[in-house]
Amino acid sequence: MNFILNKYFIHLSEGEIPKYLLIEKHIKRLIDTNMVEDRERLPSIRKLAQFLNVNNITVINAYKKLQAEGYAIQKIGSGTYAKKKDIHKNFNREYSKALKRIFNEEIVDYVDFTGETPSGEFFQIDFFKNVLNEVLDRDGAKALICQESLGYEGLRSSISSVFWNKKVDKEDILIISGAQQGIDLVSKAILNINDSVIVEKPTYSGALSVFKWRRTEIFEVPIEKDGINMDKFEKILRKNNIRCFYTMSYFQNPTGVSCSNYKKIQILKLAQIYDFYIIEDDYLSELIYDNSIRYNSFKSLDNNDRVVYIKSFSKIFLPGIRIGYLIPPKRFKESIQNSKINTDISTSSIMQRALDLYIRKGLWKNYIETLNCAYKKRYIHMEKCILKYLRDKVEFLKPGGGLHFYLKIKENIKLNSVNIFRQGKDRGILITPGLLFYKNALEGKNYFKISFSHTNEEEIEYGVKILSEIIK
């Protein structure tokens, strides 16, 4: 026995530093240096306490701290296990570091296929500047002082009439600082620790992060060309007490899939039967290029108060303004509002006022039309380029809208998407590997995403051509 315990030995002198801290630091070092391996079971509390000649509580505190630092996991009834940082986190870090470096140094000759939002090249800054000045002349210091916890009333009322034809009351709208905050607020207000959520597989990594941080159990349901696989979805619902289903209803990130009306209605029915809520992240539904696609949000089909609707203005409009809105189910209205107050009190008032006036003047509508026209051209062009250069190397679905394509590397190709990312980076092309979109990162190794929001037609052609040279 002591043979196994030996590596845990540490000399515990009486001193200012509590013993449990010395023990914790020692075990951390064992894990960092691979003396204790990932997922190796640590000694039981009683045994280690006996071996080190300390109280049980000292070892308990040491293990508690290891857990807090992410170096251990406790499994009820089974003990405490060592933990190393996972591959997902590692690649995530590599990816975001690479992007940060490139963007911070403002290296401009990259072909950037990683864009998540419009680039601003079609935005008429002068219109917005006039609107901003009009707001300051109209509202004075009020525009900078007010903290409205639901958000600026004028903007809520614009949203109600322009986007919802007054079918949603302005009092039921909460202004938020972008969709990411929406997911965070909902998760704080509705999800408890150890609750279970279902997400699409693959899905937006920012949502996965929030659910992980909230310590929920995450179930993934594979996505098909018209939405999630309903059989697998129901199977999970039958066996588990599911609290929420997170979905992007149009041009899902990353697959580009839009959920069919039929499946939407089925999912809403199931929500009522199995008592769960649908978090609908409506992030790009303005950009529909395929005329056969009709816009029907889950929210507009919801008769049973089951949908949390989240809309980002940052995604489609101006990423830097950080504004979106959320329509909660009535029963969660108060708790989601409190969640907002606890998170950041309220969203910047002046930007809400400017956006409101921008919408009222019809400038929003014009801008979206401009974007639609410009991005449709790029969409068609990117599809052509993929077919021209990558036909034998990748498979893909036509999303019919949005800002990107999701490509599956064909099985005869030996390269995975991390290789393509790294080689691409060296040759001036940035792509988003599929790894970011799965709970288990490795499932995404044969997929990557290319977006056309930050690239003109010439760059699209050049970038796809280089990709075809990399993927052999």
Added chain:
Amino acid sequence: MNFILNKYFIHLSEGEIPKYLLIEKHIKRLIDTNMVEDRERLPSIRKLAQFLNVNNITVINAYKKLQAEGYAIQKIGSGTYAKKKDIHKNFNREYSKALKRIFNEEIVDYVDFTGETPSGEFFQIDFFKNVLNEVLDRDGAKALICQESLGYEGLRSSISSVFWNKKVDKEDILIISGAQQGIDLVSKAILNINDSVIVEKPTYSGALSVFKWRRTEIFEVPIEKDGINMDKFEKILRKNNIRCFYTMSYFQNPTGVSCSNYKKIQILKLAQIYDFYIIEDDYLSELIYDNSIRYNSFKSLDNNDRVVYIKSFSKIFLPGIRIGYLIPPKRFKESIQNSKINTDISTSSIMQRALDLYIRKGLWKNYIETLNCAYKKRYIHMEKCILKYLRDKVEFLKPGGGLHFYLKIKENIKLNSVNIFRQGKDRGILITPGLLFYKNALEGKNYFKISFSHTNEEEIEYGVKILSEIIK
């Protein structure tokens, strides 16, 4: 036995609604109607399952759902207990509803002693408008498009040189959307569920909310005229594994107390010995009226990387712009930055750029000087009024700065602060009862806070006079 279980009986027919949901709804009704009392132990899983002739898992799911809805608490090894909403929540709701109603209807003839931030009456909107236009002319669409996860570089560099004399590097500064978000980010990045934190007693309710939501164990240490009681602080540290201590170092909210240099140094030493971190919420240190008070933040005294420094620009400058910054300990830099990304990606870029230019032009400094001068007058006046009208009714400490006084109702007075709040409201005076600042709300029933940020000298005199009529 069945006699006790009888009230739990429910007819479970085969149907679309799962049985566990029917059971959960039934028990909820029992709690709502007081058939099951607060903290009453619910039947054991096995017994209820037998009694209702269902599987154990059905009851487990029902109890799990009750917990999720906040209707039950599980105590490991002891069972599941009913739970009712607490008095804190109830009064909180009454208070914020009253304020919301009054402010939304823009009833202006109230004397508002609840202000937490400067009112904006001294703010020169034209200066800010010019700055904003200069930014838009200089940066164009970039000002609206950029998402910088650390925040706008120019602002970070201004903060580094103007507020920290370059002793803090701009790369170690994270721009946030106000102090409330700072607390939320830190709590996500540093605190784990079931971690323990120490707060001052009383303390800012927004911080209490965040720690409660994060499911941490909260210890309170009473505050004295020069900071927390050190004996009680150390006693808690010795017995518990404390992760963080949350403190407002100057003009603490609500007591107005500033922590002495001596205690700051002691606390920093203890942080090193007991391995905890200090969350310093520096929210109003610009407003010092008593010349004997010197400004030394915990952060500036910290040699061991123990302090998370949070500074709100919203509090002192413009509440509606929602900007602040955070200086993390180096070891948490990455996790707090990720926490920001997961929470709302980044803070509105244009406002950061405007604030940066505003600081660079020296306008910030001028504005703070104006505020200092104006609020010092009000401070002196309010103290005079309290001594004139309330001398026999309340006790208080002179904060020497900030925006408010915290009054203790003398023991011979029968009224508590909720009574005063309610009667004040009816007579057009708004105060903040102490209840909001304690973990156990009732401990605050003999205290209330009056702020002079939204009231001129005439209103101060009138308001305090009315309060003296109410408190008999």
